[in-house]
Amino acid sequence: MINPAKIEEIAKQISSNMPQGVKNLADTFEAKTKQAIQxxxxxxxxxxxxxxxxxxxxxxxxxxxxxxxxxxxxxLEAKMTNSDSADE
Incomplete structure (x- = not known):
């Protein structure tokens, strides 16, 4: 079974080692995608x-x-029915 904490740790390591330009591109892409969806x-x-x-x-x-x-x-219907029966 894969440990989710380990996957998160690996993802953080990959992210921290990315060049700044790629990080900026990813952030821009994410922001534009969110805006388009909204x-x-x-x-x-x-x-x-x-x-x-x-x-x-x-x-x-x-x-x-x-x-x-x-x-x-x-x-009310019950009262009316009872009063009708009493009148007879």
Whole structure:
């Protein structure tokens, strides 16, 4: 089994021994790649995690309110049925 700490150590050694120009090129490439990905994601119709969490909470509250209203309607229907039976 390969030890992940050993792989990390080897990667650090390789990185520290790279010429500065290669390091700069890698950093520039990484920054530009991240920017390109962020731009493309921004163009897509995604919601942020924060907005998703907010809407999830709103949905939960709405479901709870709906359950309360359904219970009240059932109680009212039961009262109406009982009063109709009493009238007969």
């Amino acid at each position: 731009n493309k994601l921004a163009e897509m119709d995604f919601v942020s995690r924060e907005e998703f969490d907010i809407q999830s909470k709103v949905l939960i509250r709405t479901r709870e309110k709906l359950a309360e209203l359904e219970a009240k309607v059932a109680q």
